[in-house]
Amino acid sequence: MNRGRARTTLVAVPLVVFVVAGLLAPLIAPADPTANDLAAGLASPSAEHLLGTDQLGRDQLSRLLYGAQISLAITAAVLAISLTAGAVVGTVAGYAGGWVDRVVSRVIDVVVSLPGMLVALAVIGVRGPGVDNLILALALWSWAPYARIARARVASLRDSPHLDALRLLGAGHGRIVGRHLLPLALAPCLVYASTDVGTVVLAVATLSFLGLGVAPPSAEWGQMLIEGRPFLASAWWLAYPPGVAITAVVFASNLLGERLAAGAERPSIIRLVRPGRIRRATRPAASPDPGTVLRVRDLSVTYPDGSASRRVVAGMSYEVRRGQVLAFVGETGSGKTTAALAPFGLLDPSAAVTGSALLDTHELIGLAPGERRRINGRRVGVVFQDSGAFLNPLRTIGAHVDEAVRNAGRGGRRAATRRVSGELLRLAGLPDPVAVARQFPHQLSGGMRQRAQIAIALAGEPELLVADEPTSALDATVQAQLLDLLARLRDELGMAMIIVSHDLAVVSRVADTVAVVYGGRIVESGPATDLIDEPDHPYTRGLLDAVPRPRTAPGTRFRTMPGLAGGGPDDLAGCGFAPRCPLRQDSCDHEPPALQPLLPATAHRSACLHPPTREGSC
Amino acid sequence: MRVPDRLVAAGGYVTRWAADTVGVLLAMSVGTFALVLLARGDPAAVLAATRAGRPATPEQIEAVRVELGLDDPAPVRYLRWLAHASTGDFGLSLRTNTPVGPEVADRLGVTFGLVAGSATVALVVGLAVGVAGAVLPRGPLRGALRIGALLVTSVPAFWLSYLLVLFLALRLHLVPTSGMAGPRTWLMPMAVLGLPAAGVLSRVVAVTLREALDRPYVRAAQARGSRPLSIVLRDGLPNAAGPILSVAGFGIGSLLVATVVVEKIFGWPGLGAYFVQAAGARDVPALQAAVLVMGGGFILANRCADVLHGLIDPRARRSSS
Numbered sequence A: 001m002n003r004g005r006a007r008t009t010l011v012a013v014p015l016v017v018f019v020v021a022g023l024l025a026p027l028i029a030p031a032d033p034t035a036n037d038l039a040a041g042l043a044s045p046s047a048e049h050l051l052g053t054d055q056l057g058r059d060q061l062s063r064l065l066y067g068a069q070i071s072l073a074i075t076a077a078v079l080a081i082s083l084t085a086g087a088v089v090g091t092v093a094g095y096a097g098g099w100v101d102r103v104v105s106r107v108i109d110v111v112v113s114l115p116g117m118l119v120a121l122a123v124i125g126v127r128g129p130g131v132d133n134l135i136l137a138l139a140l141w142s143w144a145p146y147a148r149i150a151r152a153r154v155a156s157l158r159d160s161p162h163l164d165a166l167r168l169l170g171a172g173h174g175r176i177v178g179r180h181l182l183p184l185a186l187a188p189c190l191v192y193a194s195t196d197v198g199t200v201v202l203a204v205a206t207l208s209f210l211g212l213g214v215a216p217p218s219a220e221w222g223q224m225l226i227e228g229r230p231f232l233a234s235a236w237w238l239a240y241p242p243g244v245a246i247t248a249v250v251f252a253s254n255l256l257g258e259r260l261a262a263g264a265e266r267p268s269i270i271r272l273v274r275p276g277r278i279r280r281a282t283r284p285a286a287s288p289d290p291g292t293v294l295r296v297r298d299l300s301v302t303y304p305d306g307s308a309s310r311r312v313v314a315g316m317s318y319e320v321r322r323g324q325v326l327a328f329v330g331e332t333g334s335g336k337t338t339a340a341l342a343p344f345g346l347l348d349p350s351a352a353v354t355g356s357a358l359l360d361t362h363e364l365i366g367l368a369p370g371e372r373r374r375i376n377g378r379r380v381g382v383v384f385q386d387s388g389a390f391l392n393p394l395r396t397i398g399a400h401v402d403e404a405v406r407n408a409g410r411g412g413r414r415a416a417t418r419r420v421s422g423e424l425l426r427l428a429g430l431p432d433p434v435a436v437a438r439q440f441p442h443q444l445s446g447g448m449r450q451r452a453q454i455a456i457a458l459a460g461e462p463e464l465l466v467a468d469e470p471t472s473a474l475d476a477t478v479q480a481q482l483l484d485l486l487a488r489l490r491d492e493l494g495m496a497m498i499i500v501s502h503d504l505a506v507v508s509r510v511a512d513t514v515a516v517v518y519g520g521r522i523v524e525s526g527p528a529t530d531l532i533d534e535p536d537h538p539y540t541r542g543l544l545d546a547v548p549r550p551r552t553a554p555g556t557r558f559r560t561m562p563g564l565a566g567g568g569p570d571d572l573a574g575c576g577f578a579p580r581c582p583l584r585q586d587s588c589d590h591e592p593p594a595l596q597p598l599l600p601a602t603a604h605r606s607a608c609l610h611p612p613t614r615e616g617s618c
Numbered sequence B: 001m002r003v004p005d006r007l008v009a010a011g012g013y014v015t016r017w018a019a020d021t022v023g024v025l026l027a028m029s030v031g032t033f034a035l036v037l038l039a040r041g042d043p044a045a046v047l048a049a050t051r052a053g054r055p056a057t058p059e060q061i062e063a064v065r066v067e068l069g070l071d072d073p074a075p076v077r078y079l080r081w082l083a084h085a086s087t088g089d090f091g092l093s094l095r096t097n098t099p100v101g102p103e104v105a106d107r108l109g110v111t112f113g114l115v116a117g118s119a120t121v122a123l124v125v126g127l128a129v130g131v132a133g134a135v136l137p138r139g140p141l142r143g144a145l146r147i148g149a150l151l152v153t154s155v156p157a158f159w160l161s162y163l164l165v166l167f168l169a170l171r172l173h174l175v176p177t178s179g180m181a182g183p184r185t186w187l188m189p190m191a192v193l194g195l196p197a198a199g200v201l202s203r204v205v206a207v208t209l210r211e212a213l214d215r216p217y218v219r220a221a222q223a224r225g226s227r228p229l230s231i232v233l234r235d236g237l238p239n240a241a242g243p244i245l246s247v248a249g250f251g252i253g254s255l256l257v258a259t260v261v262v263e264k265i266f267g268w269p270g271l272g273a274y275f276v277q278a279a280g281a282r283d284v285p286a287l288q289a290a291v292l293v294m295g296g297g298f299i300l301a302n303r304c305a306d307v308l309h310g311l312i313d314p315r316a317r318r319s320s321s
């Protein structure tokens, strides 16, 4: 923001120096750039000649400054011509629309895609060298981007009511174009011109270097370099300053262009280095119960948020046992998906994950990417929500499954890998694996894509399957079939499963235990039957009230409760649900209520100070 | 919507692509021929003077006009020129009065060798630096790669040549200052041509690959335990192929044109040097030959990048014109 703008200004400094030097050259140059003094030829830099002299004894600093003047004049002429011509052509085409627009756009496309140097050489070749032909040659090709920019700007306004109003008021086409549209089109063109300076300066210098641009004795930068060439090794002051000057102007212009083009930038998921900022749990890992596949303690996830940071999951603990399904239920943004994926390193790389997650006896938090590959795809399989986006659009389903099989170390020769893939697809309920394997993701229905994802997740014969909203966006029948498939796989393969969903009605079909998540915290958890029959937390009760009664309309999403969805776990000092809670009391605002067993030694826990079941009178 | 057979669909696409390419090449040949209409001065007078060795008489000029058919209407002359050009006959050089075709053919090998070498530099360095720029975390190394790439694209080729000559040839004596004899003389020209192209390519790779690696299917690939290299090669680069290929095609095509500077500096007898000589002498037939060959090569490089993208990404086939 402010810092970014300051940097952009800093980047533009060489351009400003270029313009000032070019404008003021006659005033600040210490000597006449063409005054020969053979006696003082090839003098090294001194107080008299700050940048030394060339073979004819001409003052190099003066020549450099006058070089800026020449470059600046030619560049200004080229940009003025191409900007004006481009803006007018583009504006007219964008305003006219129809075939005019199509023809002009086609011409613009062709010119933009031509190599500028080729055009310039050809034009100068037939017209002869000289400043006027140089300007013509460069303008002939550099107008096109301006036309494209202006056309795009104006075409977006073509049908605006503002223009209709102008026409109704009797404004002619010429007036609309000249008075109203052209100024609008000029603004983005001017911005682009600032980044185009480098291209033109470089072209002028290159053509002059080739002897096809500005002729001697003018002190053009490229010309200076070619004149200084015989003295490269002996007189460094002839070799460096003009090159540095050109490079500085072009570099500043390129950098400016990149800054203006760049949008917000996010880090990629893949990191070559070990993720930083991770603290392992300080507590020694408790010896796990043999039936427990995953045991998570005090899991917190924090994202950087500007200069501050923001927790999205706060101190969550959960576990899932072999042959059991744990369901995370909550609204969008509650942190349920983050909590389920965090142990496996599948969050954005800027996330800082703390706490402990034991898979069997292996600590997962803080693993290096290489160690992750021994877990992900082998011992843990993941099924993502179907948006089509979780499958690479350029690869067939078969390529995905084959890769998963090879990653899991179960691949062999091509045919053997294919055979395993076929079995997996069949296991996931796709009856014609050979045909499906040849299809691309977009050729399958949502339900089939989810089955394909399940096949991929099963490739490593995992102990744990994590499914993030596996059935949302699918219709009710398909949802039911997929849930039945997951339940069958749990029973047949004895896997542990975590299913994340916003829909309590859906998961209650398969879940053994349920954890209700609100605002980055688990607010109630316990065996599915207990929790559904006797919900304790007001939020869970709200969810259940909103859940359609069994057999009325299966799969309907629950009605949203009044009030906004919860914020982060640290947004409020007290209970996160308080703003929406009908039972809230003053004491709720002091500190977040802890998740506590309803009765001593029961698995059913809730985090509420004044639960309706226990205080009756509410 | 089922695509019945991937290969058949791609076959139709390739045929359409080839037809389009011929169309674009023809359009370029019209532009190249039109250069003669832009020319200042009378080519017949120039050639007659070259033959006579002094300013020609009106009779000599008229004889050349008739010999070259310069009085025919432009479309007739275009068709005749194109028919001849397609057999490698570009007429006589105004500068030397010798046939242009064989001269260009002789020089082609040098230039294409140079372009092939520097294209390899550009692709290898550009991809490597670009991939590093995409997967490295934000930090000094990534920043240095970015600034380095922008810097190397901003240095004028002729000055970069000077710097290399100064350090590699004159100071360290690693390579000869110029000429084309033996593998070591290829180093500097290849670097001067290839590095700026690599710089441009690396920026596009870094930006588009980073975007592609941020897609959900990359997360899914991590979840099934794929290696980073495999994710970059199978999921990242193919999905970023559109912009990368179009910049690579443009960059490699432009190398052909950039040889004009490098061949002049290092004294290579290639097409680029010939182009500059022709441009300096307003030698229109030679210019036309050089423009046609270089422009044609440039267009082919771009079109090849296009077709490659279409083969990688079926979705790109529809939008291609």
Ligand code: SF4
Residues within 6 Å of the ligand: A537, A538, A539, A575, A576, A577, A578, A579, A581, A582, A583, A584, A585, A588, A593, A607, A608, A609, A610, A611
């Ligand atoms: S702690 Fe208070 S505000 Fe929070 S859910 Fe319970 S009653 Fe409502």
